[in-house]
Amino acid sequence: MTILRIALTPGEPAGIGPDLIIQLAQSEHSAELVVIADPELLLQRAEQLKLPLTIRSFDPSLAPQLNTAGEISVLPIKLAQPCVTGTLNTENAHYVLATLDAAINGCMDNTFAAMVTAPVNKAVINDAGISFSGHTEYLEEKTQTEQVVMMLATEGLRVALVTTHLPLLAVPQHITAAKVETITRILHRDLQQHFGLQQPEITVLGLNPHAGEGGHMGREEIDEIIPCMEKLNAEGMHLTGPLPADTAFTEKHLQHCDAVLAMYHDQGLPTLKYKGFGNAVNITLGLPIIRTSVDHGTALDLAGSGKADMGSLKTALSYAISMAQHRSSTTTEH
Ligand SMILES: NC(=O)C1=CN([C@@H]2O[C@H](COP(=O)(O)OP(=O)(O)OC[C@H]3O[C@@H](n4cnc5c(N)ncnc54)[C@H](O)[C@@H]3O)[C@@H](O)[C@H]2O)C=CC1
Numbered sequence: 268m269t270i271l272r273i274a275l276t277p278g279e280p281a282g283i284g285p286d287l288i289i290q291l292a293q294s295e296h297s298a299e300l301v302v303i304a305d306p307e308l309l310l311q312r313a314e315q316l317k318l319p320l321t322i323r324s325f326d327p328s329l330a331p332q333l334n335t336a337g338e339i340s341v342l343p344i345k346l347a348q349p350c351v352t353g354t355l356n357t358e359n360a361h362y363v364l365a366t367l368d369a370a371i372n373g374c375m376d377n378t379f380a381a382m383v384t385a386p387v388n389k390a391v392i393n394d395a396g397i398s399f400s401g402h403t404e405y406l407e408e409k410t411q412t413e414q415v416v417m418m419l420a421t422e423g424l425r426v427a428l429v430t431t432h433l434p435l436l437a438v439p440q441h442i443t444a445a446k447v448e449t450i451t452r453i454l455h456r457d458l459q460q461h462f463g464l465q466q467p468e469i470t471v472l473g474l475n476p477h478a479g480e481g482g483h484m485g486r487e488e489i490d491e492i493i494p495c496m497e498k499l500n501a502e503g504m505h506l507t508g509p510l511p512a513d514t515a516f517t518e519k520h521l522q523h524c525d526a527v528l529a530m531y532h533d534q535g536l537p538t539l540k541y542k543g544f545g546n547a548v549n550i551t552l553g554l555p556i557i558r559t560s561v562d563h564g565t566a567l568d569l570a571g572s573g574k575a576d577m578g579s580l581k582t583a584l585s586y587a588i589s590m591a592q593h594r595s596s597t598t599t600e601h
Pocket residue numbers: 278283385386387388389390402549560561562563564565566567568569574575576577
């Protein structure tokens with residue numbers, strides 16, 4: 268069987284991303300893991316964590332080979348300034364983006380079968396003078412994709428978002444029939460393509476309390492969401508809703524639902540994290556490449572302590588491998 272090569276980006280160097288990758292490298296995996304990072308940072312953090320780490324310099328001209336436990340392939344990119352564990356430094360913001368660029372380019376030219384990202388700190392990148400909302404939006408721009416969709420998944424629940432990293436005040440103006448339609452089409456297609464769901468059952472949430480209460484608590488449901496859903500259901504999709512968010516996330520409604528489409532970040536993600544924090548994955552749908560990520564942030568308070576839980580990174584890696592295997596098997600079939 269072909270060995271897949273997966274790029275890993277540790278994200279914010281002062282956060283737990285490097286720790287988790289070093290912890291992950293302590294066991295063997297079913298793919299070659301290539302970490303895109305400053306090797307000095309990894310060695311320093313491994314010492315802090317008292318974990319063994321051998322670095323193999325990544326050579327793209329060699330056939331992919333599995334890493335042994337305690338060893339990792341590294342595509343080196345130098346930090347601008349030495350990293351102090353747990354302390355953000357705007358000087359290293361460009362470094363963080365350079366690691367992402369190398370992973371994206373490597374996925375685009377098929378050096379890597381997928382990329383798995385550890386968390387970045389959005390604020391420090393902005394503080395460095397670079398406008399940055401998140402990996403999701405960055406990947407959309409860098410791969411020149413018109414629209415991507417953020418979806419988080421855990422055992423028994425998938426939640427996708429119509430809007431991602433926006434101030435709450437700006438959300439309603441983005442809830443248009445056209446946008447909901449585009450996002451729903453991407454979600455529907457990717458649930459079919461990546462998750463083998465022939466006829467995905469999607470629950471669409473309303474924007475307002477009680478899904479607008481018949482127009483008395485907001486009109487986005489009547490003016491934008493319902494017309495879009497009627498159109499897509501007439502085409503054969505199975506969309507239910509718009510349901511109030513406080514009703515949709517109940518066992519009865521989730522039983523026959525493959526994904527919930529939430530209108531904004533904090534409408535959908537708290538429930539997902541309550542159910543699966545630590546074991547959930549963040550997947551960017553609609554991209555020409557495969558990208559998965561963790562469900563948590565940089566946890567500066569835990570960096571270097573050895574207390575960071577790598578459950579979500581393991582889940583993100585396992586989704587990336589199975590999505591890449593699925594893609595490679597369907598490409599071979601055609
Ligand atoms: N994919 C990404 O790049 C993401 C980045 N972030 C960024 O992370 C930064 C910090 O965000 P917060 O809201 O503080 O969330 P956070 O997830 O970093 O921390 C929230 C709490 O969870 C704990 N925690 C987080 N990950 C953990 C792990 N693996 N094991 C054990 N405990 C863990 C932390 O110690 C803290 O108590 C922000 O700048 C945010 O933008 C947040 C989410 C995703």
